[in-house]
Amino acid sequence: MAGGKIEQRVILSRQEAAKWLHSLANALENGGTTEVALVGPGVALNLPDEFEVELELEPYGDKIELEFELMWPNSGAEPAAEEKRSRVAAADGLR
Template identity: 50%
Template sequence: MKDLEFEQKRSLTRLEAADQLSALADALRRGGTAELELGPGTLTLRIPDELRSEIEVEVGDGEIELEIELKWPTLHAGAGTDAAKE
């Protein structure tokens, strides 16, 4: 069961996409608590020192899809649980 899920789909210019990625990169560099402007609101996340990543590229049906996924445990995840091992 997910504690929280946020999804946003919209069209962006190349510069808007770069600005979003730059803001995320700045938050990752700082660590600690990060605030990301996403549309009309702000998403606040705790960014730890260690993350797991997955990058996926799919080409087909006239489109290129690039997914960048970052994962880390929540504060309340126990060290011996499956959630902490993912």
């Protein structure tokens, strides 16, 4: 992944959020290269075999934030043409 930090925010129904998470889980299970996006252009990622995982649950007034992070070394390598590719995308915008 080239460039700096990318943040995307959308409002999804429970079913849409589950579908997006299922797609992400399938991409992680299959490995290779995946393109991840919530809205707008995706970001291509080379997925390793192991991740450092962080889970955070924090109340913010009348809201609750559940955040998870997957971290891995930035190899900087471009994916090979024959590598498995998948796409993980969510709905097209805020409601």
